Amino acid sequence: MSEVLLRARDVTRRFGGLMAVDRVSLDLTRGSVHAVIGTNGAGKSTLINILSGELPASGGSVALHGTDVTRWPQPRRARAGIGRSYQRTTIFPNFSVLENCRLAAQARHQRPWAWWSDAAACRVSVPAARAAALRAGLGDELDRPAGTLSHGQRRQLEIAMCLATAPEVLLLDEPLAGMGAEETERMLALLAELKADHAIALVEHDMDAVFRIADVITVMVNGAVLASGAPQAVRANPEVQAAYLGAAV
């Protein structure tokens, strides 16, 4: 049986009178990609924000490894093993690729009081950063300023930064956005490889990619779950087809 790493139960988020996320429950298990799809404004990114701790939930609970983390702030959740990427690339453009990853790896070994010691010579965070960049396919770009990378490479760097924090759960918000065909293939290959030892939640609009890589799909409409299950079952669901009005599901 697959190991459930992150469990959300009846997660709710209200913005005034708007129910952005309405009693959503899902399990993220190691070795599987759980895609969350839906039209714009369906609440997908808000759900990711709640799971990562960026937004507090108005109701419901989030548990990591069985521990209730609902009230934990985002940095604590990140250190506990929840990594996330954003819709918009959030790298440090002035830093080199290696320094981006090193800074992310530093989150696990902060030692802020060691003001005399050079961060670039850290014996813990530098190897972790190299390994993460290598795994994300950026091994040849370590010394390059991140701001000069292509769009696809920036998205890879975003994943590498997540990996540098040694997470078990990856919450990826539209990692394929704006990518060309070749870059999409590279990213899908990376996600397929990462899935072996991570639980991945994937918010994505590219339906071809979603149905190729996802093991479980949850469809959201107006903040609530419309359907959830294996890709074939979701594809065959008449309610999903109706909600998408002939979109390529």
Added chain:
Amino acid sequence: MAMQSGRLASVLIAALGLAVWPLVGGSFSIDLVTKTMIYAIVALSLELLVGGTGLVCFGQAAFFGLAGYAAVKLSPQAAAPSLFWLLPASMAVAAAYALFMGALSLRTRGVYFIMVTLAFAQMAYYVVHDTPLGGGTDGIYLYVKPVAEVAGVLLLDLDNPLAMYYFVLACLAAAFVFLALLMRSRFGRALSGIKINEQRMRATGFSTYPYKLAAFVISGAIAGLGGFLFAVKDGFVNPELLSWHLSGAVLIMIILGGLGHLRGAVLGAFAFALLQELFKSEALFGAFAKHWLLALGLTIIASVALLPRGLIGAGSLLVHRLRRTPRIDVGAGVSR
């Protein structure tokens, strides 16, 4: 590597120049350079916040002035206090106020943060301005300057202008080296990350608030060092040391020199002081010297427009313009 060697060489040449200046300069220039080095220390402290962490603090004068007042108030009236306890005590007063100000103001962002820090500084200003504690607008005098004495042997007498000059130079060098080391450490790298993208830093696992608060306290303590030196140098403090004019001037210094560079903060302080003296000169500008603030303001506006990376970036900007090549920023946070 070559760039780092160039930076180190420029810093060493500047330090050497300052070290030999008293041998060639007259007493007026020694006094002016001493005062400018003190402002450079305050500029370095603000650079840690603005250039290093992305926190535009408009209340740096509060730390400067409070440490100055602490130095005077804590000194005995008729005996020379020991530098060994008076200096740390004055810095501690500034750091404590920075802790108080930072703990509350860091809960705000952007323009609100700027306004809240200004409000805290003005609070401190009115406390010394309107109460007997600070001597009102007249200020208060430091009658006997501190000394460094060990086992009856006088190591340093700050009543001597030359000793004061070299002590201020040593403090400037110490503050510069400390901040350079700090910014390349894990703490400093985290501050640079917070400056660029705080949201990403939190998502990565950094609780950013304690980092920013620590930077605020360190900055306050270093500004307090400047305030202590100023009080000891002049033997006098008044509420103007805490005024928003000084906070604004220090902010202009680091912008003029080039944000994100410790060398820029020092260069900016010297450029500001030189421009001030230049435009005040009646020998050069005649009756227009009365309007030196106008000339200074116009010069600063022109330099910010023409040198967006400040004086420290003027050389590389010129080279890139001459070669007609685009300049790619690869500097990470604060450089030395």
